[in-house]
Amino acid sequence: xxxxxxxxxxxxxxxxxxxxxxxxxxxxxxxxxxxxxxxxxxxxxxxxxxxxxxxxxxxxxxxxxxxxxxxxxxxxxxxxxxxxxxxxxxxxxxxxxxxxxxxxxxxxxxxxxxxxxxxxxxxxxxxxxxxxxxxxxxxxxxxxxxxxxxxxxxxxxxxxxxxxxxxxxxxxxxxxxxxxxxxxxxxxxxxxxxxxxxxxxxxxxxxxxxxxxxxxxxxxxxxxxxxxxxxxxxxxxxxxxxxxxxxxxxxxxxxxxxxxxxxxxxxxxxxxxxxxxxxxxxxxxxxxxxx
Amino acid sequence: xxxxxxxxxxxxxxxxxxxxxxxxxxxxxxxxxxxxxxxxxxxxxxxxxxxxxxxxxxxxxxxxxxxxxxxxxxxxxxxxxxxxxxxxxxxxxxxxxxxxxxxxxxxxxxxxxxxxxxxxxxxxxxxxxxxxxxxxxxxxxxxxxxxxxxxxxxxxxxxxxxxxxxxxxxxxxxxxxxxxxxxxxxxxxxxxxxxxxxxxxxxxxxxxxxxxxxxxxxxxxxxxxxxxxxxxxxxxxxxxxxxxxxxxxxxxxxxxxxxxxxxxxxxxxxxxxxxxxxxxxxxxxxxxxxxxxxxxxxxxxxxxxxxxxxxxxxxxxxxxxxxxxxxxxxxxxxxxxxxxxxxxxxxxxxxxxxxxxxxxxxxxxxxxxxxxxxxxxxxxxxxxxxxxxxxxxxxxxxxxxxxxxxxxxxxxxxxxxxxxxxxxxxxxxxxxxxxxxxxxxxxxxxxxxxxxxxxxxxxxxxxxxxxxxxxxxxxxxxxxxxxxxxxxxxxxxxxxxxxxxxxxxxxxxxxxxxxx
Numbered sequence: 001x002x003x004x005x006x007x008x009x010x011x012x013x014x015x016x017x018x019x020x021x022x023x024x025x026x027x028x029x030x031x032x033x034x035x036x037x038x039x040x041x042x043x044x045x046x047x048x049x050x051x052x053x054x055x056x057x058x059x060x061x062x063x064x065x066x067x068x069x070x071x072x073x074x075x076x077x078x079x080x081x082x083x084x085x086x087x088x089x090x091x092x093x094x095x096x097x098x099x100x101x102x103x104x105x106x107x108x109x110x111x112x113x114x115x116x117x118x119x120x121x122x123x124x125x126x127x128x129x130x131x132x133x134x135x136x137x138x139x140x141x142x143x144x145x146x147x148x149x150x151x152x153x154x155x156x157x158x159x160x161x162x163x164x165x166x167x168x169x170x171x172x173x174x175x176x177x178x179x180x181x182x183x184x185x186x187x188x189x190x191x192x193x194x195x196x197x198x199x200x201x202x203x204x205x206x207x208x209x210x211x212x213x214x215x216x217x218x219x220x221x222x223x224x225x226x227x228x229x230x231x232x233x234x235x236x237x238x239x240x241x242x243x244x245x246x247x248x249x250x251x252x253x254x255x256x257x258x259x260x261x262x263x264x265x266x267x268x269x270x271x272x273x274x275x276x277x278x279x280x281x282x283x284x285x286x287x288x289x290x291x
Numbered sequence: 292x293x294x295x296x297x298x299x300x301x302x303x304x305x306x307x308x309x310x311x312x313x314x315x316x317x318x319x320x321x322x323x324x325x326x327x328x329x330x331x332x333x334x335x336x337x338x339x340x341x342x343x344x345x346x347x348x349x350x351x352x353x354x355x356x357x358x359x360x361x362x363x364x365x366x367x368x369x370x371x372x373x374x375x376x377x378x379x380x381x382x383x384x385x386x387x388x389x390x391x392x393x394x395x396x397x398x399x400x401x402x403x404x405x406x407x408x409x410x411x412x413x414x415x416x417x418x419x420x421x422x423x424x425x426x427x428x429x430x431x432x433x434x435x436x437x438x439x440x441x442x443x444x445x446x447x448x449x450x451x452x453x454x455x456x457x458x459x460x461x462x463x464x465x466x467x468x469x470x471x472x473x474x475x476x477x478x479x480x481x482x483x484x485x486x487x488x489x490x491x492x493x494x495x496x497x498x499x500x501x502x503x504x505x506x507x508x509x510x511x512x513x514x515x516x517x518x519x520x521x522x523x524x525x526x527x528x529x530x531x532x533x534x535x536x537x538x539x540x541x542x543x544x545x546x547x548x549x550x551x552x553x554x555x556x557x558x559x560x561x562x563x564x565x566x567x568x569x570x571x572x573x574x575x576x577x578x579x580x581x582x583x584x585x586x587x588x589x590x591x592x593x594x595x596x597x598x599x600x601x602x603x604x605x606x607x608x609x610x611x612x613x614x615x616x617x618x619x620x621x622x623x624x625x626x627x628x629x630x631x632x633x634x635x636x637x638x639x640x641x642x643x644x645x646x647x648x649x650x651x652x653x654x655x656x657x658x659x660x661x662x663x664x665x666x667x668x669x670x671x672x673x674x675x676x677x678x679x680x681x682x683x684x685x686x687x688x689x690x691x692x693x694x695x696x697x698x699x700x701x702x703x704x705x706x707x708x709x710x711x712x713x714x715x716x717x718x719x720x721x722x723x724x725x726x727x728x729x730x731x732x733x734x735x736x737x738x739x740x741x742x743x744x745x746x747x748x749x750x751x752x753x754x755x756x757x758x759x760x761x762x763x764x765x766x767x768x769x770x771x772x773x774x775x776x777x778x779x780x781x782x783x784x785x786x787x788x789x790x791x792x793x794x795x796x797x798x799x800x801x802x803x804x805x806x807x
């Protein structure tokens with residue numbers, strides 16, 4: 001039972017890293033629907049680097065770097081070129097999907113390194129995730145930089161008129177978001193399931209994206225949501241550990257998705273938004289042009 | 292530069308030879324502006340005269356192609372608003388630059404160089420409160436900006452600029468969304484700042500009464516050039532209009548002849564919800580005869596939009612009824628209303644009234660696609676529509692390069708004339724005109740008002756929704772001030788004076804009336 005929970009929390013960590021990066025990026029007004037692509041690329045780079053150098057730290061670093069680079073590229077399309085954020089994000093996902101399949105194919109199979117050390121079965125990434133959540137919350141809601149980030153996401157015109165460099169802030173947030181997505185992918189391929197195969201994520205990135213909306217852009221709710229989803233996800237993979245013999249495993253497999261859809265539908269109703277305040281960053285998805 | 296003597300003080304802000312080109316347009320052509328310490332300096336001009344561009348240059352949002360700026364006697368070059376702010380220039384934009392989801396205090400400290408790192412809002416609150424007391428403003432610092440009235444938001448922006456240490460305050464069209472009492476308070480407050488605190492104010496406007504009552508000096512811009520600089524005491528409204536437009540403009544107003552048309556429209560206890568699901572229109576009744584204008588005066592957001600949409604059929608009535616020509620039309624669709632002769636000019640010119648990416652002909656078609664004269668078994672009569680467009684363009688004086696030009700390339704005034712022409716060419720018996728002259732320059736405004744009066748003379752009943760009290764008073768036969776979804780009264784033109792209507796627009800007399 002504890003093993004299942006520990007495993008669930010590790011799954012949660014993967015959702016959490018990616019979604020937290022996306023949350024910061026969205027708070028600054030930039031949507032990155034290509035999150036799954038960034039995670040795929042980060043995970044693949046981490047896997048290949050770790051295997052060739054037999055070093056976890058180097059692998060992790062490679063994952064962070066490629067994630068940050070892709071975040072920066074998304075920023076260039078959306079901020080400097082003022083392109084459509086959805087188009088750029090989808091492009092990144094398709095590109096990453098194709099390229100990682102091509103680059104990673106020769107490395108198909110297990111990582112072949114000693115497993116990442118665990119404390120009482122718990123991976124070290126989970127406490128890191130909780131720390132990052134606390135940091136992100138403090139940054140966003142208790143510092144002037146956080147106020148600047150939130151203002152840029154709400155009303156970039158107001159921020160600019162207050163002397164805030166809108167583009168710089170957006171670049172920083174999108175790049176940090178990319179780095180966290182890379183970390184998420186690396187966590188998957190180095191620790192959670194150290195085996196590379198074709199399209200290994202199968203939708204984790206999109207669930208993370210949905211979690212950001214679920215969280216109402218609040219890191220603590222995000223932590224709760226990610227933990228809940230991690231548990232449901234893990235449960236759906238091996239339901240016989242808790243409820244043996246009840247329903248087919250294929251039905252269980254749909255549970256996380258079946259729950260996601262109604263939750264997202266309710267959250268997106270005008271009723272819910274007015275009831276719970278103006279959580280969604282007003283300028284989310286809109287490029288900012290002076291004048 | 293020469294040292295100024297006591298008699299002629301040096302300008303606190305001087306712009307020299309400012310030129311700015313945008314693709315295809317010379318926005319500013321060798322403009323000089325001198326602003327002296329402790330004055331309210333009005334910058335007057337029509338739309339497109341370059342006022343806002345000039346102010347954006349003074350505030351560092353736009354960089355000039357040529358010319359220099361001097362502030363407090365020092366040559367400066369602003370690359371961003373940040374630079375302007377550090378030189379003591381603050382700007383209050385025409386559209387509010389506040390984050391509506393944040394509190395007043397958060398908005399005020401946003402971007403302040405002294406508020407860095409971990410936010411100490413308690414210390415900032417004390418500072419802002421002290422500042423507010425010194426200048427005599429009281430705003431609830433903990434309130435969220437979206438909860439404030441437009442007038443309060445403006446004070447927040449002014450306070451914010453002062454908190455940043457602004458000594459020169461630029462206000463771009465500050466009175467456009469305010470009720471008359473709010474305008475009075477604002478102007479009195481500005482005069483207090485100038486006299487008591489030595490703040491210098493640059494007031495950008497196209498409203499002559501504001502210039503005449505509040506400013507010390509005025510610079511008039513026309514087509515990117517300075518036409519004249521005057522002391523306000525030496526100017527009259529006529530002189531200023533002449534310089535601003537380049538010729539004399541006459542405003543027509545409603546003739547005093549009593550309308551004697553047949554009763555046409557009757558609205559009874561109309562109520563409607565707004566987009567947020569709140570009851571925004573709370574029981575409005577009126578009746579209109581042919582050839583009458585009912586002016587609904589109010590500040591945007593008091594239910595006028597809902598009223599116009601309910602009458603046009605775009606929003607369901609929550610309760611109440613509308614009778615048109617003796618028939619109940621409360622549940623009719625917009626198309627059925629058009630076919631019965633109800634015309635609608637929406638407030639949102641480029642979002643609702645027209646489609647930016649469509650040509651002028653296609654935009655005209657928006658009100659004619661259902662007309663049997665222009666469609667045969669669902670196929671549009673292109674040639675006929677082009678001839679119709681041509682007629683509307685010339686009859687309504689729309690300046691457009693070509694009838695296949697996209698609507699987005701028209702200026703606000705020309706687009707409005709096109710829309711008005713499209714609606715009026717259908718000869719509506721009842722016309723709903725929502726903010727028809729909002730943001731238009733003097734000439735376009737005069738044209739739109741004249742067209743409304745022509746429609747009235749031709750026997751149409753007109754519901755005119757406006758924020759501009761002068762417009763309401765000069766065009767209407769009946770005046771209905773609206774506040775929080777209710778009419779304060781329906782006054783005849785004789786009973787409606789600016790004070791009463793202004794007070795009702797701000798809700799002050801309504802409370803008394805309810806108490807009786």
